[in-house]
Amino acid sequence: MEVEVRRARHAQYLRLAAVHAGPLGPALLGRPELAPLYEGAYAHCSGAQGLPCQGVGGEPRVCLVRRLERLAWSALRGGKRRREQERELVEGLLRCMDHLKREFPLEFLPVLEATQDFLQKDLDYLRGQRAPTGLVGST
Structure with missing residues (x-):
């Protein structure tokens, strides 16, 4: 069962990385019309409060x-300390999603919300509030 959970989390994080990695990424979530807006939206953000990018900004x-890729590869490995590190990364990504929802064009809201939804489910799992079976096969 643990191996299935690891693989499911790995696959989902790779999928989310692909969604955000290029102009065709949002098409994975059924939003191909966002391709022309990708460059402008993902080129720069001002930096989310409480994250290392605060004040200096970054390139989403x-x-x-x-x-997201770091979490994908970490998900394949085991260990209590690793899951604690992942929990911190996911909490940071949730802050990032909240920030990007304010900075990105409104058209990207469904993409950001889908990402945020999975991150919240995974955080619940990492905190022990969700059974691992709730993550297997979920998108």
Whole structure:
């Protein structure tokens, strides 16, 4: 069962990284019309409060995607300390999603909300509030 959960989390994080990695990414969530808006939306953000990017900003097409990829590869490994580190990363990504919802064009709201929904489910799992079976096969 644990192996299934690890693989499901890994796959979902890779999928989310792909969603945010390029202009065709939102099409994975049924939003291909967002491709022309991608460059402008993902090129820069002012930085979310409480994150390392605060005040200096960042490029969501790089930092967001790398953090999701880092979680994908971490999910394949086990260990209580690793899950605690993942919990902190997910909490940071949720702050990032809240920030991006204020900065991105409104058309990206469904993409950000889908990402935020999975992150919240995964955080609940990492906190022990959700059974691991709730993550297997979920999107």
